[in-house]
Amino acid sequence: MLQHKDSHRSACKSFEEDLVLYYYGDCREPESHRVEEHLKGCASCRHFLEELQTFLPLTAKPKELPQAFWNSYYEELREKLAAIDARESWWKRSFAFFHPWAVPALGTALVLILALSLTLAKGMWHFKGHRAQEEVPSELRAAAGNIDFFESMDLLDSIDFLEALEDKSSANSEFQKL
């Protein structure tokens, strides 16, 4: 066993790494053949390999656990996986629309809606203004530029009215004289 100090001898330095690989069966040809040939004539390397064969398996004994442990382990993990699915499906439902292609599509749609709204709104304002103009009779609109004329006409009407009043009063006074 390993407790004997004299058995704990070093292997030849140039073979040590290959001996480890040889132990694990990972030493390829031609190294494998070279190691085997060397082992025939080297007691130190044989001891080294025997040590590996003795102590390395001691580190690898798997821990045996009862089947009940594995059943519980599996069921617990299944529940955790189901919880992940539940969380993900909620998330997916909420953000289902936000696929990579949806972002530019949504942006384009918004721009289109905005452009259409502005265009239509502008058209409606324009239409309203047009109708307001059309509700005024054309004669009035034509005469709107000749407001001075109408003002002078009013003045003339007023003069006529005063003259008529003056004529009326003079006739009354002549009648009283008679």
Added chain:
Amino acid sequence: MCQRGERQAFEVLVRRYMKRAYQIAFDFTRDGEEAKDLSQEAFLRAYSQIRHFDQRSTFYTWFYRIVVNLCIDHLRRRARIPWERLDGKNQQSAGEEAMGDTSSTPDQEAIAGEVKRRLGTALGTLPGKQRTAFLLRNHHGLSITEIAKVMQTTEGTVRVHLHRAVAALRQSLAELV
């Protein structure tokens, strides 16, 4: 595939790899509860990231990488040397207790126990990469090529890590009388 179908398919993988995942985590942490939590966390991560799994590599090398990384991160966070608890009275696992050969004498059993204790302590003090290479090769039987994929390094580097790990473990037994 629908979500339920995905989960069912993944549960098949869980059944196939749960013992190995637990064992890797246990080899790193030497603690049953931590091994359970870490290995389950590895499965949950793998399930969440299964869409990122590159089909060109095998599932288990990809999955082992998740397990190993989780374990290394955990040990780093824990910031103490794993297996140090083996020095305590109640730290030897039930599995290790069951390793004793019933046909051997009490002296041989005591020596074997001491060898295992020293190996456990030495394994805990190995640098992370050496320990990973050693555990995956010695405990889990992965080939050098597979370990290189798990560790995302070259096969030559894995061979060097493995050799250094074995040399350090052997050294830990040097003074055993």
